[in-house]
Amino acid sequence: MNFTDLQIIEPILEALKAEGYTHPTPIQQQAIPILLNRKDLLGCAQTGTGKTAAFAVPILQHIFQSNLPLKGKRKIKALVITPTRELAIQIADSFTSYGKFTGIKNTVIFGGVKQGSQTRALNQGVDILIATPGRLLDLIQQGYVTLRDIQYFVLDEADQMLDMGFIHDIRKIIAKLPSKRQSLFFSATMPPAIVELSRKILGHHPEKISVKPEQATAEKVEQAVYFVSKKNKPKLLIHLLQTNPVDSVLVFSRTKHGANKIVKILDKADIKSEAIHGNKSQIARQKALGNFKNGLTKVLIATDIAARGIDVEELSLVVNYDLPNISETYVHRIGRTGRAKASGIAISFCASDERAYLRDIQKLINQKIPIIEKHPFLSDDHEKEPSTNSKPTRSIQRHQSSNSNKGGGNNNRQKGNQNYSRRRR
C-alpha cells in the first residue's frame, strides 16, 4: 500500500516524501482512512509505530480542506495532549514537518519554562496546539487559550498520563471541549481505568484499532542480560563502553540521583555523557537531547519519564543500568532502539535484588533473555538463576566473545564497532 492509496492530498504527500517515508506503517494504514472519514478512534499502540503521522496527517488534511480564512487571527482547531514535554515537542516537530506545504501553524506549550514565548506564539494565532496538561490549564486560566473552537482532540499516551497522575487535569480539559468534535485516544496498554477514561472521551462506539502488541517490539530487539553486583555496575558499564565504542547509547537509570551519579562515574573514565531527568531545567533537558540527537554526546543517561517517547534515529544501544520494577517499562525502554522498521540491541544489568523484576519481564515478553556469562564482572550468585535454553542472537554473540577477551585494545574496538552498528531490516 502507498500513501496515495490513502487519499492523502498532494501537499502532505510531498512532505511525507521529503521525510523519506515510502510506505505507510500498519497503524497509518488502519487509522488514516478511519480518521479521514471523521470517525472517533480508540488506538492501542505505542510510540515507535508511526502513531504521530497516523493522527497528524488526517488532522492537517481536514484543516487544509476546510479553507482557512486568509484574514483575522487563527483559532485553535486541533488540540493534542501528551504527558511529557519531550513528547510534546516531538509531536509539534512532526506536525511542522508533515504540514510544511500546507501553511497550517502549530505551537507547543509545556511547563518548566517561562511562558513568555509560548503566550506570544498563542497571541499570534495557531491552528493546532500540542500541550502537556498542567501548562494548558494554566494558560486557559490566564485567558491565553480557549478550547471553544476545537474540532479535533487527541489524547496521546493515555496510560502514561494516568501513571503520572494527570487524571484530574484531563477531566478538567475534557469538560472545556465542545461536544461536537472528532476525538482520538491512544494508549500502549488498555487496563480498565484507561477503558473507562476512553468511554468518557469517545462514547461507547469508537472505531478501534490495535497495532503491534508490546511483545512485537521486544521481538525485534536483540536482548541480553548481564548478572552483575550493584557495586560492579559502574565498572561493567565503563568496560562495555570502552571495548565497544558506540555511536549512540541510551542508558536507563531508575532514579534521577542515579543518573547524575553515572555521568560523574563515566566522566572519571573519560567518557562524556549527559543526563536527562525531571530535576533538570527544560532548557538543560532540551540541550542534552539535542546534543545526543546531533551526535555531540554519544551517551545519554535518562530516567523513564524523561525518556518516554524520545525519538532518536540511529540509536545503537539501550542499556538498562537498573532493571525497571514495572515490566511494561522494559518494553518501552528497549523500544527506543527498535523504532519503526529498524531493529536494535538492548542489554540489561541485573543485580541479585533485581532477579524478580527480570522474571516478570520475561513473563511479559514471553521470552527468555539470553544471559551473557563471559564478562569480567559476573556476580558470584549468578548460578542461582536457572539457565536458559535460548541462544544469544548473532551480534550479541559477537559481543560476548569480544567481552571474554578482557584485554580491550584495538582489536576489540573494531569488533565492538560491528556489534552495535544499527541494522535496518
Ligand code: AMP
Ligand atoms: P512515532 O511512533 O510517531 O513516534 O514514529 C516513530 C518513528 O517512525 C519516527 O522516527 C518517524 O519519523 C518514523 N516514521 C513514521 N512513519 C513512517 C513511515 N511511514 N515510514 C518510515 N518512517 C516512519
